[in-house]
Amino acid sequence: MLTIGQVATYLGVTVRAIRHYHQRGLLPEPERDASGYRRYGADAVVTLVRIKAMSDAGVPLARIDELMAASPEQFATSVAAIDTDLKEQISDLKRRRRRIAELSAGDRLFLPEEVVALLDRVREIGLSQEAVRTERDTWILLVAQYPDQVPGWAAEKLAMLEDVAFQRLYLTADQAAGWSRDDPRLEALADEVNSFGGLRAPDTDGKKPILALDALVAVTIMAAQSGKPVPALERLVELCRLRAKPN
Amino acid sequence: MLTIGQVATYLGVTVRAIRHYHQRGLLPEPERDASGYRRYGADAVVTLVRIKAMSDAGVPLARIDELMAASPEQFATSVAAIDTDLKEQISDLKRRRRRIAELSAGDRLFLPEEVVALLDRVREIGLSQEAVRTERDTWILLVAQYPDQVPGWAAEKLAMLEDVAFQRLYLTADQAAGWSRDDPRLEALADEVNSFGGLRAPDTDGKKPILALDALVAVTIMAAQSGKPVPALERLVELCRLRAKPN
DNA sequence: CTTGACCATGACCCTGCGTCAGGGTTCGAC
DNA sequence: GTCGAACCCTGACGCAGGGTCATGGTCAAG
Known part of the structure; x- marks a missing residue:
């Protein structure tokens, strides 16, 4: 049984992030030991890996819980929506870069x-x-x-x-x-x-x-x-x- | 003399944004009329236009005040830094898109x-x-x-x-x-x-x-x-x- | 028994505003 | 002169995704 710090370093996330996921309800609170420490089993680690994968991919936390329990079709749909979202953000940033270039060009x-x-x-x-x-x-x-x-x-x-x-x-x-x-x-x-x-x-x-x-x-x-x-x-x-x- | 709402619609920003700029110290508080309303002159409008231009270009508010008072060389340096920043954000988002694609591909x-x-x-x-x-x-x-x-x-x-x-x-x-x-x-x-x-x-x-x-x-x-x-x-x-x- | 490394909760910090809430003001219409 | 609509004011909470204290309990080693 792992402590929160062990899980965190194992997966390369911060302790704070894990607690945040608990608060958001993304990750169920594990059992506590006698002293009140959270104790994590392998199932929690698996869930966390999945969360991290989604989050690294740019899925907003709010949608991760939808996705975790989604059917393959819902999953595909949601993923497509998120991808569209990312595309928009990218072109937005590109627009900004163009403006920046104009700023520096227009002395x-x-x-x-x-x-x-x-x-x-x-x-x-x-x-x-x-x-x-x-x-x-x-x-x-x-x-x-x-x-x-x-x-x-x-x-x-x-x-x-x-x-x-x-x-x-x-x-x-x-x-x-x-x-x-x-x-x-x-x-x-x-x-x-x-x-x-x-x-x-x-x-x-x-x-x-x-x-x-x-x-x-x-x-x-x-x-x-x-x-x-x-x-x-x-x-x-x-x-x-x-x-x-x-x- | 314009009220905050007039300035806002004139420039296409929200009233809230202007007040936010005041709070951040980007835009000096203008004088108030007898009833306490803010009254804006042309100089404030000019400053606001400049703020809007930078902000639209993706300059973080914290850096705008630096830039407003910067010499041309500083300006160029900062703009370059900001552009680099934007580039990073873009490639970051692209990376995320690739991950997303893998998510949906890897069934x-x-x-x-x-x-x-x-x-x-x-x-x-x-x-x-x-x-x-x-x-x-x-x-x-x-x-x-x-x-x-x-x-x-x-x-x-x-x-x-x-x-x-x-x-x-x-x-x-x-x-x-x-x-x-x-x-x-x-x-x-x-x-x-x-x-x-x-x-x-x-x-x-x-x-x-x-x-x-x-x-x-x-x-x-x-x-x-x-x-x-x-x-x-x-x-x-x-x-x-x-x-x-x-x- | 103490020290240092962990753990706990709670609360405030960041960005860039949106959005109430709970007032006061001004303007035109009646 | 008074009514309502449309402004204005301040203050505070909200968002994502946590970072960063503060304060206090716990654990293992020396």
């Missing part, structure tokens, strides 16, 4: 390649690190809501950045974040923004493309909402809107 | 094919269902301790069963389980067993092959240990041992 995070290219470009141009982060965060928000349109929008914006004048404008707007709310340069800047088509916030006209300095709008919105308002940019947005609707 | 359970063949054979020969189960259980025990030797042993025993005399002996021993302890036929049976080389229990000489009627020994041992002793077979084993060591 900075879960954005479509067009956006990544755009971010690289604005960094190249000399945009401040903060502004780049804001640009990124804006795109993240956009992706969450318009995943299909985003690549197109990003490509469009990237194309606009070929224009040196637009680049200058973009950089100046970035600088403007440090200006005060009544800085006179804001007026000139607003004029320039308008010459590029003005501001268009994504929520202004639903699902239409965002162009130009929408990120600017986003900056002000996001800053305001996260508790760090940027007065100069707020004012700039105001000025641009005034020019856009002069009536 | 009656997790035994090497040689043993399955042997079991089929003894069933064919006409061994009682009980005896077949005992035979199976014995092999299960043997596999647990001598997984490498078992296929050889089973093949050897299967070969012996070609001999019709041996078959008869086997069947008679099966019948003997129903005899009384002092049945005179036991003597003759013991003689016959000896003419086939006698009994050899696996524990008798360590790792040497088991032959002939070891299952008989196993029957008595197992029966005794699981509380249902078989007196006639116990006696038979005794007799065989007497003949094996006549001094």
